[in-house]
Amino acid sequence: MLTGSTTTDTQEPRGTRARLAAIHAAPQPARRGMWEISYGHPAELTDACRPTVLSRVVDEPTWHQLHRGACLGCDYEGPERRRNNEATEDAHDHAWPTWRALPVVSPPAAAADYRPVLRERWQAEVTRAYPAGWFTSGGPLVIYRPEDGRHRPGGAPGGGYEIVVRQAEPSQQSEQPTLF
Numbered sequence: 001m002l003t004g005s006t007t008t009d010t011q012e013p014r015g016t017r018a019r020l021a022a023i024h025a026a027p028q029p030a031r032r033g034m035w036e037i038s039y040g041h042p043a044e045l046t047d048a049c050r051p052t053v054l055s056r057v058v059d060e061p062t063w064h065q066l067h068r069g070a071c072l073g074c075d076y077e078g079p080e081r082r083r084n085n086e087a088t089e090d091a092h093d094h095a096w097p098t099w100r101a102l103p104v105v106s107p108p109a110a111a112a113d114y115r116p117v118l119r120e121r122w123q124a125e126v127t128r129a130y131p132a133g134w135f136t137s138g139g140p141l142v143i144y145r146p147e148d149g150r151h152r153p154g155g156a157p158g159g160g161y162e163i164v165v166r167q168a169e170p171s172q173q174s175e176q177p178t179l180f
């Protein structure tokens, strides 16, 4: 076996729970290169399927990171991805399979940063546009944000992910107009 092929090693644990147990059991120097919860992504195990992202550092031949969508409630793992966003979307396809059909909303007005009433109004509109109970169960918000394409854990009103759409797609737009 070639060195560096550990990601395909069948002896590796699978699933968030097993991978967290493995990295916590490993001595500190051995942890580099092991899969762990990606920085800033949720890490608390849940009963229901909820998305998260695992990442690992690869040093050879050049430093980079690999990511994969994962689940806090079961052993699902998505394929290895070079982009964190792709892994986040894989995890959502697993945990929130209808998320791609959600309405795309625009961010609150800039003034909402210092006027809580504006933010509350925006949240109320968004909540009305989404399925009942969606945010209280931790569901994601899909938002149009052309200037910053990173999906953000915790960005949805109920603590779910904020999934960013950077370009309004014409086909998608006719079916799902950007709200507000």
Ligand SMILES: [Zn+2]
Binding pocket: 048, 049, 050, 071, 072, 073, 074, 075, 076, 094, 095
């Ligand atoms: Zn799951």
